[in-house]
Each structure stands twice: as structure tokens, then as C-alpha cells.
Amino acid sequence: MEIVKEVQAQGIQNIYRRNVERVLAALQVTTDFWKVVDYSDLPVPYASAIIRALAERGLVKIENDEILLTEKGWEVIREYNIGPYKDFSCEACQGRGVPFYKNIEFYRTFVEIAKDRPEPVQQFDQGAVTPETTVSRVLHMDMRGDIEGKEIIVMGAEDDLTGLAIALYGGYKRLLIIDIDERLIEFDNKIIKELGLKNVEARVHDLRNPYTDEFLGKFDVFVTDPPETFAAFKAFIARGIATIKDHGGAGYFGLTLRDSSIFRWQKFQKELLRIGAVITDIIQDFNDYMNWGYHEETKAAQVAPVKKAPQDIWYRSAWYRIELLPGFERTNEPISDEVFYLDEEGSTT
Incomplete structure (x- = not known):
């Protein structure tokens, strides 16, 4: 063509x-x-x-x-014999393979609490997923054996309240939630205190700074949401892997095809293999994002051929699970601000 x-x-x-x-x-x-x-x-x-x-x-x-x-x-x-787009996704689980209503009381509790969540802000490249997405994440993690009795760290991903959702779900041995946004940490701590949740801590932390010894090699599972330049992805995943105790540990994160092409996905996946991780799960379009209030200020709005803002859910990401193999690489270097800059593919920050 x-x-x-x-x-x-x-x-x-x-x-x-x-x-x-x-x-x-x-x-x-x-x-x-x-x-x-x-x-x-x-x-x-x-x-x-x-x-x-x-x-x-x-x-x-x-x-x-x-x-x-x-x-x-x-x-x-x-x-060219081009057929129309078709969607045969399961309506019950919304294509995730994990119906959020499998634990309906957990879902109802989370929805009630999340309605008062802080709004996403552009400063921290935030965008919140739907409550159904967050609940399905937790159920998927538990289904894969990554909650019960585990020490879990949720790092730089609390705009989705995934850490708080795990805290509400329970069953873990220890849960640490860290994020740069003080509003989110204050919100989490308020709920943790009100409900008397045990073995969970939420604290403000800037992931650009190297971890101290209290983080390194202390957890079984990490959850993060990396920005999608290659440098930022590499840095965030390295932060997650640095927290893992031993091989067999797991990591969860989302990757889009809205801010990255499959060419970049290839680079991401090669990097995961290089550092000693294997991809066990990729669930396409698992994460549905609610439209954020700062759309008009994004590069996406500027390059779009229309002025009309999105009305329905359009921004989705795949849900990745990785597992670490013997000899995996652990690093703990400072992260430069330059890794977060937009490139020719990214546009939504």
C-alpha cells in the first residue's frame, strides 16, 4: 500500500x-x-x-x-478484501478471563470505598482503571498463587488503588504500598486506619531514588505500572525486581498498545528475558481506563484529527505477569527524569 x-x-x-x-x-x-x-x-x-x-x-x-x-x-x-472489526470477547468477564463478580462482596466494598478516591493528575502521569478492572487484577493474582501468604509491594501504581484493593481482600503476609502522590497515600492510610487492616503499610516514596536495604530482596511479588518509554519501563521493572527475594517471585504490570507499538513491545519482552524473567501471562485489554480530566492538555488531543474528546472507554492495556528464574538480575540505580519524556509513540501524559 x-x-x-x-x-x-x-x-x-x-x-x-x-x-x-x-x-x-x-x-x-x-x-x-x-x-x-x-x-x-x-x-x-x-x-x-x-x-x-x-x-x-x-x-x-x-x-x-x-x-x-x-x-x-x-x-x-x-x-484488499478487508473485513470489519469484530469483537467476540466474553461479556461475562469482559474479556479478562476473571469475572469481577466472583467475589461480589469484595467488589461492592471496593466500589463504595473507591468512590471517594483522589482524581488522577497529569503531574504524575496518572489514569485510573475501572473498579471492575482493579478487582479482577486482585482475583487474578490470587488465582495465580500470588497473594495468599505472600509479601507484596505495590509501587508507583496506586492511582488504580490496586494496593488498597489487595489490603481489603486480605490473605497476604505483608503488604507495602508506595507512591509519590501524597494524596493517594493519605487516602489509603485513612481507610487502613478506619477498617483496622493488618500487616499493611502505605508510605510516600519517589521511585527515582534507589531503594534502601529495607526494600531490597524483601518481597515475593511486586505490582507496578511503568511509563512506556523503553528507558522508563526498564527502570521501573528493575525497581520491582530489586525487591524480590528469590527466583519464583512474580511481578505484575500493564502495557498498552495506545502509547507503545508492538515494535516496542518486542524491546520490552527482550529486556525481560535478558534480566532473567519469563512472561507467564499476557491478557490483552485486561485494564480498562476511565477517561481522565486532563485529556485536552495531552499530546494525544493535539495530534488527533478531531477535536472531540473521548466519550467512552478507549484506553486499555494488557495485564502482564512475569516470574523470575534462577540467576535473575537485580539492580538499584537512580532513575533520571529524562526517562519519562514523551517520544513518537507516547501521547497521553
Whole structure:
């Protein structure tokens, strides 16, 4: 397809024919740009560049913030035999494989408590997942044997209240929740005190700073949510692995195809293998993110071919589980601010 070369000419090299086909598949069932991003599993700048290239060729037109296929666009779809986007996800578990209602009392308790949570802020690259997502995370962890009797650290991921959810669920030996956002830690500590939760501590900590001995090699399981530049991913995962006691320890985190391409996923996965981890689970679109209030201030809003903000859930991430093998690498270096800078794929911070 010539469109691929036109998109590459815009400075986006990690693009190929299948990406264009996925956008055209999505456009057969929606006119909403943000749903196109969701259905095509592409970083926002990539989907935007493809839409603009399609518009320049007259294959789509943009009217009233809707992206409409033209007759010429339909001709191309027929020529290349591109079928429409399809979704056969299980409605009961919402595609996660873990129905949140399997522990309905836990879910109801978490929803009631989470309604007063602090709002996500752009300063810390925050975005909160749905309560159903958080509860399903905890159930999945327990199903994989990573809660009962375990020492767990949740690091830099409390905008989703995953640490608090584990605290409410119980069964762990020890739980430590650390985050840079004082609001989240204050909220957690308030609930911990009110409910008299045991063997759990929440404290403010900046992950850019190396760990002291009280963190190193003291936990069985870590949970984190790394920013998605390669340098930031590498740094955050290293922080998590540094806390693990021994081989057999596990880590959990999310990775998107909204801020990263599969080319970058390849780099992520190679790094995991290099440091002695094996990927045991990847559940695509496990994490559903609620729309955040600072959308208009993001690069995503600036590069989008429409002005309309997202109305429905569109930002999703895969849920990864890794397990550490004998001889895994443990490092504990300072993290530079430079690792968090946006690149050609990231756009939502």
C-alpha cells in the first residue's frame, strides 16, 4: 500500500500494511476516532497519521468530528478484501478471563470505598482503571498463587488503588504500598486506619531514588505500572525486581498498545528475558481506563484529527505477569527524569 510510505514520510517508521488494514477495519464499524484507536491497537500518533493519509487520498472524510469512509475508501476495502472489526470477547468477564463478580462482596466494598478516591493528575502521569478492572487484577493474582501468604509491594501504581484493593481482600503476609502522590497515600492510610487492616503499610516514596536495604530482596511479588518509554519501563521493572527475594517471585504490570507499538513491545519482552524473567501471562485489554480530566492538555488531543474528546472507554492495556528464574538480575540505580519524556509513540501524559 502506498499509504504506508506516506505515513512513514511523516516520520513514523514503525508502520506497515497491517496497521492500515486494521484502521480500515475499524472504520467499517465506527466513525469515532478514539474507538478507531481502540479497535486498531495503535498508538494515537500512528492512528492519526494513517487517518490523515487516508483523508489526503480521499478514502475518508472528516465531518463534525466524525471519520467517514468515502466510496473510494469502500472500493479500497473491497479491493484488499478487508473485513470489519469484530469483537467476540466474553461479556461475562469482559474479556479478562476473571469475572469481577466472583467475589461480589469484595467488589461492592471496593466500589463504595473507591468512590471517594483522589482524581488522577497529569503531574504524575496518572489514569485510573475501572473498579471492575482493579478487582479482577486482585482475583487474578490470587488465582495465580500470588497473594495468599505472600509479601507484596505495590509501587508507583496506586492511582488504580490496586494496593488498597489487595489490603481489603486480605490473605497476604505483608503488604507495602508506595507512591509519590501524597494524596493517594493519605487516602489509603485513612481507610487502613478506619477498617483496622493488618500487616499493611502505605508510605510516600519517589521511585527515582534507589531503594534502601529495607526494600531490597524483601518481597515475593511486586505490582507496578511503568511509563512506556523503553528507558522508563526498564527502570521501573528493575525497581520491582530489586525487591524480590528469590527466583519464583512474580511481578505484575500493564502495557498498552495506545502509547507503545508492538515494535516496542518486542524491546520490552527482550529486556525481560535478558534480566532473567519469563512472561507467564499476557491478557490483552485486561485494564480498562476511565477517561481522565486532563485529556485536552495531552499530546494525544493535539495530534488527533478531531477535536472531540473521548466519550467512552478507549484506553486499555494488557495485564502482564512475569516470574523470575534462577540467576535473575537485580539492580538499584537512580532513575533520571529524562526517562519519562514523551517520544513518537507516547501521547497521553
